[in-house]
Amino acid sequence: MIVTPFTGENLQLAAQVGVEEIVAVYPGPGKEPLLKIKREVEAQGMRLTHIERKLPHDQIVHGLPGREGQIAAIKELLRQMADAGLEVLCYNWMPSEDWCRTSSVNPERGGSRSTAFNIDAEAGNVTDADGPPKTATPASRLWENLEFFLEKVLPVAEETGIKLALHPDDPPLRSFWGQDQILYSIDALERVIKLAPSPSNGVCFCTGSIGPTGEDIIAGIRRLAARIHFVHLRNTRGSADNFQETWPDNGETNLPAVMETLRDIGYDGTIRPDHAPSMVGEDNRNPGYEMKGRIFAAGYLRGLMQACGGQNP
Numbered sequence: 001m002i003v004t005p006f007t008g009e010n011l012q013l014a015a016q017v018g019v020e021e022i023v024a025v026y027p028g029p030g031k032e033p034l035l036k037i038k039r040e041v042e043a044q045g046m047r048l049t050h051i052e053r054k055l056p057h058d059q060i061v062h063g064l065p066g067r068e069g070q071i072a073a074i075k076e077l078l079r080q081m082a083d084a085g086l087e088v089l090c091y092n093w094m095p096s097e098d099w100c101r102t103s104s105v106n107p108e109r110g111g112s113r114s115t116a117f118n119i120d121a122e123a124g125n126v127t128d129a130d131g132p133p134k135t136a137t138p139a140s141r142l143w144e145n146l147e148f149f150l151e152k153v154l155p156v157a158e159e160t161g162i163k164l165a166l167h168p169d170d171p172p173l174r175s176f177w178g179q180d181q182i183l184y185s186i187d188a189l190e191r192v193i194k195l196a197p198s199p200s201n202g203v204c205f206c207t208g209s210i211g212p213t214g215e216d217i218i219a220g221i222r223r224l225a226a227r228i229h230f231v232h233l234r235n236t237r238g239s240a241d242n243f244q245e246t247w248p249d250n251g252e253t254n255l256p257a258v259m260e261t262l263r264d265i266g267y268d269g270t271i272r273p274d275h276a277p278s279m280v281g282e283d284n285r286n287p288g289y290e291m292k293g294r295i296f297a298a299g300y301l302r303g304l305m306q307a308c309g310g311q312n313p
Helices: 008-016 031-043 058-062 067-083 139-160 186-195 207-213 217-227 255-264 291-307
Strands: 021-024 047-052 088-092 103-107 113-118 163-167 201-206 228-233 235-239 242-246 271-273
Touching: 008 031, 008 291, 021 031, 031 047, 031 067, 058 067, 058 139, 067 088, 067 139, 088 228, 139 163, 139 186, 139 201, 163 228, 186 201, 186 217, 201 207, 201 217, 207 217, 207 228, 207 235, 207 242, 217 228, 217 255, 228 255, 255 291, 271 291
Parallel strands: 021 047, 047 088, 088 163, 163 201, 201 228, 228 271
Antiparallel strands: 103 113, 113 242, 235 242
């Protein structure tokens, strides 16, 4: 689980509902920020196992001057993660840096508020993503840059034992605000796996990113099974160009069936609750990542795991 804001009280809340592993947002360069987070997590009886989000990678994705420096920083991060006992680095190849939405106040159950995306909306992005790049990079170049990145980084991942988990594009569109994207389908995720046969090269299977595409999520999990290194579970309603995020139990994705399939393929990695609606009393400064909704989601996923005979989250 990602804890937002990262405070002792919120870590304690996570521990109280049964969370066992914490996923940290990239804390910046150097070993000490990572070790500080590890100490705070372990003080609440949990483990720090993953790093994801806000990893500096724009120059790598777009093939800009300076990408060698960003690649060197990621290599060093992998070594520091291994020294600290972490397991997975989750990254993305989104040209806009991270997930984007056009609304953070979509009405949900009981007056809660969730994020939504509409390709035709006049509003710009409302998340903390950097936004569209100044110069668009074509899909062919994005693929070339990704292959270059994997060639440079995978040897260090193999050496350190850290697994790489590539998150799909969100929203999952072939073209988004004038910029190509390449990781908007299960076929694309499979192509990533085939780019490099290393067991360290894998994906983060995110039901909230794949769900709006209309693809068969269950079949996708079975196709990618051996290289699923991380799982995000959340729910949505709508299509890729116009969708809303929902509570985990009232969207269009059958999360109980997803959990059963993960059990059937023998997945034993981390499953984390992803975006959830903001609830009464929350200011919605971190849409999708306010604490109360994700505490509910963690409990919901814990129940699904136990119903499937699996481990606790």
